[in-house]
Amino acid sequence: MKYIICQNPEQLSSGTKEKPGFENGNALLKVNRVGICGTDLHAFKGNQPFFSYPRILGHELAAEVVEIENNPQGLRAGDKVAIIPYVNCGSCVACLAGKTNCCQRIQVLGVHTDGGMQEFISIPSRLLLPANEFDLDEIAIIEPLAIGAHALRRAQTKAGDSIVVMGCGPIGLGIIQLAKYIGATVFVIDVNETRLEIAKSQFQADHFIHALQEPVEKIKELTHGNLVHSVFDATGNKQAIENGIHYMRHGGNYILVGLTKGELAFHHPSIHAKETTLMCSRNATLEDFQFVMKVLREKKFNTQAYITKRVNFESIPTGFNAWTSADSKEIKVMTTWN
Numbered sequence: 001m002k003y004i005i006c007q008n009p010e011q012l013s014s015g016t017k018e019k020p021g022f023e024n025g026n027a028l029l030k031v032n033r034v035g036i037c038g039t040d041l042h043a044f045k046g047n048q049p050f051f052s053y054p055r056i057l058g059h060e061l062a063a064e065v066v067e068i069e070n071n072p073q074g075l076r077a078g079d080k081v082a083i084i085p086y087v088n089c090g091s092c093v094a095c096l097a098g099k100t101n102c103c104q105r106i107q108v109l110g111v112h113t114d115g116g117m118q119e120f121i122s123i124p125s126r127l128l129l130p131a132n133e134f135d136l137d138e139i140a141i142i143e144p145l146a147i148g149a150h151a152l153r154r155a156q157t158k159a160g161d162s163i164v165v166m167g168c169g170p171i172g173l174g175i176i177q178l179a180k181y182i183g184a185t186v187f188v189i190d191v192n193e194t195r196l197e198i199a200k201s202q203f204q205a206d207h208f209i210h211a212l213q214e215p216v217e218k219i220k221e222l223t224h225g226n227l228v229h230s231v232f233d234a235t236g237n238k239q240a241i242e243n244g245i246h247y248m249r250h251g252g253n254y255i256l257v258g259l260t261k262g263e264l265a266f267h268h269p270s271i272h273a274k275e276t277t278l279m280c281s282r283n284a285t286l287e288d289f290q291f292v293m294k295v296l297r298e299k300k301f302n303t304q305a306y307i308t309k310r311v312n313f314e315s316i317p318t319g320f321n322a323w324t325s326a327d328s329k330e331i332k333v334m335t336t337w338n
């Protein structure tokens with residue numbers, strides 16, 4: 001079978017190897033779609049902190065069951081599945097507390113262990129979600145949207161809340177439209193005008209503000225001086241994260257979804273005065289995947305605007321550089337074998 005591997009930073013190549021065999025407890029799957037994501041781009045560029053090489057990338061997957069034994073989900077050969085790509089241990093303190101998303105021994109497909117840029121993959125069947133009701137594109141975007149769903153659940157965002165989302169990339173756009181589904185008022189901040197425009201016209205953001213044009217003043221004006229309940233960082237940019245605290249109201253919370261490689265600094269009196277709840281949001285759990293599937297089932301997510309480019313797997317080694325460039329206009333690049 002064919003596969004694509006990241007040998008070293010900035011080095012992707014294709015090859016062929018033997019198809020995986022059937023293992024007890026696992027399902028053998030045919031991979032139909034792989035969404036390209038920020039994590040893959042960081043891995044490719046060599047700035048993903050949890051990453052080791054060589055690695056087969058790809059964790060945003062739509063697949064079809066080839067072989068499976070009896071399973072509680074009732075899956076059979078030929079069924080379409082979504083995949084929770086976080087292989088958790090089930091026995092550490094985080095797993096026992098239901099926080100499977102931050103398992104101490106987590107193995108994320110395409111990060112800690114080989115992912116979906118291969119024709120077939122063997123995955124523990126407990127991580128599969130039946131998805132016959134969705135098309136393959138929808139299935140492949142469940143995972144990136146679940147990241148946003150998890151962040152919103154961390155923040156306990158509810159109807160009537162106001163939030164700021166910093167960064168209108170694929171994760172930010174997911175948070176924006178899921179927050180609109182919940183009934184929140186959404187302010188978006190980015191340095192990229194095109195992205196801001198898309199957030200408003202395609203993903204229902206209420207207000208968009210350029211990061212360099214006095215965002216604090218503008219948000220104050222639009223919230224009667226109160227600022228917002230929750231701020232979400234989806235940039236992973238140190239400066240953006242350190243500034244984000246100023247958009248949050250007294251008693252609010254601040255959720256770090258993006259990831260920087262180094263240290264962060266906050267002016268303690270500023271965060272103390274607001275009794276800031278500062279939290280990180282890592283991966284997602286089954287509950288978040290189910291929430292996203294509900295939203296997709298109701299056709300309340302703009303899948304069409306989200307997937308901006310479709311390419312064949314074969315073009316990954318040559319195309320990756322262009323999709324990763326800072327001026328790339330793509331939101332989500334979707335790859336397929338045919």
Ligand SMILES: [Zn+2]
Pocket residue numbers: 037038039059060143144
């Ligand atoms: Zn991803």
Ligand SMILES: [Zn+2]
Pocket residue numbers: 088089090091092093094095096103104105106
């Ligand atoms: Zn665990």
